[in-house]
Amino acid sequence: MTPMSEELPKKYKPKEIEIKWAEKWESDKEYRYDPSVPRENTFVVDTPPPTVSGSLHMGHVFSYSQTDMNVRYQRMLGKNIFYPMGWDDNGLPTERRVQNQFAIQCEPTLPYKEDWNPTPAPKKVRELEKVSRKNFLEACSLQTEEDEKKYEALWRRLGLSIDWDQNYSTVGEHCRKISQNSFLDLYKKGFIYAVESPVLWDTTFQTAVAQAEVEDREKHGNFHDIRFQVEGGGDFIISTTRPELLAACIAVVAHPDDQRYKGLFGKNARTPLYDGIVPIIPAEHADPEKGTGIMMICTFGDVADVDFWRAEKMPMRQIIGRSGRLVPVDFGEEPYKSGSVEAANAAYKEIEGLYAKQARTKVKEMLEASGALVGELKPTEQAVKFYEKGDQPLEFVSTRQWFIKILDHKEELLAQGRKVQWHPEFMLKRFEQWVEGLNQDWCISRQRFFGVPFPVWYPVLEEGELDFTNPIFAPESALPVDPQSDCPEGFKEEQRGKPGGFAGDTDVMDTWATSSLTPQISSHWGLDEKRHQKLFPADLRPQAHEIIRTWAFYTITKSWMHEKAIPWHHAAISGWVVTPDRQKMSKSKGKAVTPEGLLEEYSADALRYWSARAKLGQDTIYDENVFKVGHRLAMKIFNASKFTLMQLQAAEADSSIGSWNLADVSQPLDKAWIARMRTLLGSASNSFEAFQYSAVLLEVESAFWDFCDNYLELVKNRAYEGSDASARKSAVATLEWTLKAFLRLLAPFLPYITEEVWSWRFAKSEGAASIHKAPWPTEEELPLPSEQNGTDFDAARTVLDKIRAEKAAEKKSIKWPVTSLRIAGEAATIEAVKRVLNDVISAGNVSLSAVDLQAEEAPLKVEVVLGTSDGREK
């Protein structure tokens, strides 16, 4: 008879609850993957490894929570869950941060210093300390380890049900091994080649970049109208925004049908300033409508130039160097050509060593002085290609790079993409459009430091030159290797860099070349075949839409190239978090709000609730009001559960009641409520199967409020102190099952409050210590459906609503007595009302004698008359 209610907590204190359970889940190793379970009972997630670049933001909270909801649902279905976390810590973002944090710069020629330790530098240091590659990499690791601890703490606090034993870092040994192995495998399979050719080049970072990392930015430019002379007489005007490339001009082209220039084809033009002699050639890609219709081809202004240069086998006059400065050239030597060498060299000396932009201004001045510039500059807006992380325009620079052949396989890759189920479906279009628009093979080498090196060396020839035609590959068994510090087989370290010896490939791989292997990294591809078979392909790839062209595309590509397989069955594409004016929440815009701060202010459950409200693929507005709504729901769960348990405990304390189960549900109102719940269970499961977690939440939430506001109100008197034992049993049996069902339905979204409430009673009674391993509620828990539907419940609610409205209109409290209740309507409705009448009059404080029911051929009519006093005598 001890009232257990005293054991129930009085107030909802989210922070206490959440920290308590987060710790418990960790110490119980609640979310570990079980390798002994067969594949078909396992659900495998290919989690995105967040870039380790300082801090996680609300966009991360948003999308990672959404994945966790799907995962928790699968776990409750009884699936063994493989849900790893990785850190994408290699690559440029880390290098840049380390450079700023410690004021250091990598200088690969320097020797390693044992006793050197990175120390955080004061804010504005101009001089960067030059350190060896190895020291630099150590600083990188130090920085990322610290961040990764912070990241993990946040994920745990947010309640992500990750198996932390599966953690990996993309620059760690395991990933280097897989990544290098992938390189070797693709090389063997003929998908990889190395070639020296013009590639997209970032002059700031001094590295090649891939098409996928390029973005267009609108920039101001100016058309310079420049007069060219024609050999043997005549002239024409070219309109260009890049006059600094005049020295790199290799040809002049116009459309073959362009009457204005037809007569010039076959002749040579003479460039101003340099008197360069270049052929005038017809070319289809010249647009008569643009500029003056005749244009110069330079090495290299754009992709069209590269294509033309390659197709026509023209000479290469590469005047822009790797750093973006103009390199020295001699117009007296091939491949340069000039009618007046000395004047040309003198003119070029003026711009040699300048950056392209500076050279542009200088060339304009020189053209003006020489009289070759016609008229004024004409301003224009133009799209300029930039590396997405860079702030200087990309140039085409001819360098030796490793490539993966994707252009030859567009059709196969499209077919692979179509085998994946995309959520939402239209995201497949993004994938297809990207693949169709590809125009370069995937350049995977980067002239950087913090990354996975290529497992390759080159023989050094007698002259000290490298023999690129005979690369020496590391054997698979030796991986991972660092060709800068490891020796190839059959060589000694002393032979490094010496004629007859070897030299290591100095490049590192594109970070995507590694992260495109996340399914294989998790499955231990090439290392543990049994495990690989169990974890590959994965079930679910969650990711954001802006990286469909990189991460999704490259992952599909690699899986196809390695094993002719798709990497995962489902791709769930999340939207963005945007500001109220629909801008993407960027770091600068979202600075004021950190996930940590919001967790303090609200709760993990509230943040998760906000995440859960948005559909896949749909942007969501950052709105703290929604956190409040989530908080309110959690609190309601707390209070309504407490109240329900009090009813159960009161009934248990009554010896005339005994125990109960769903077979005891006998009252029409209860049966109707169960019928309503049955519908809910069916559609919740359906929606979750389609990864439509937001639809589940919406529906469950609305049913839950209906439960609290209506069913609980209607049934509480009968449950609490009903004199009829069987009616009372019916009530408590319904209440108990309903609460159990709601808690489980809400558990994927609000894992903390539901776990807390579950622990009050059901952890024991149901034999599932954690709600997150309790079975997902389905119709099978319910007795076979009777002829009952929700009608009786609807009837009760309708009448109760009328009574409430009348009391509100009369400004009376909800308890105010009703002295007359007349209900008229169709016979079926009246019958329904009759069946639930006892509950209605009890909830509405109506005396039974005051009720008058009339069946008639007319819409439902309810008349409520209130008493003149509140009925309390004293």
Place this chain on the structure above:
RNA sequence: GGGCCGUUGGCGCAGGGGUAGCGCGUUCCCUUGACAUGGGAAAGGUCGCAGGUUCAAAUCCUGCACGGCCCACCA
């Protein structure tokens, strides 16, 4: 220029051939046996515009406008 998504009460969203829904906000009311971090009620929309299909269109089709995103455009 091509593609995709969206346009529903002040705001945020759901619905998707058959009498317009939810939440927030607003107004009014209520200290009812868990919950005032609460409860009840009310006001508020001819579902972007124009055509078409249909007995019936917010819902399907066509066109347009506006917003967003992706891609292309670099003389």
